[in-house]
Amino acid sequence: MVGVDVVEVSPPYDHADITAMLANRVVLEALSALARRRLDAATGVPWNPLQPLLDGR
Structure with a gap:
């Protein structure tokens, strides 16, 4: 993603x-x-769709 415009x-x-x-x-x-993508890249653990997007792990 390069940018977001509202x-x-x-x-x-x-x-x-x-x-x-x-x-x-x-x-x-x-x-x-x-x-979340940055957290996944840093920890190497993919997101589990059954958990909240940013669950503070």
């Missing part, structure tokens, strides 16, 4: 904050995936 989030037009919350979730998911 566009078209305009709080004045998003009265229920649905778009803002979705944009927040997408950014957090991308950062979590990058952190």
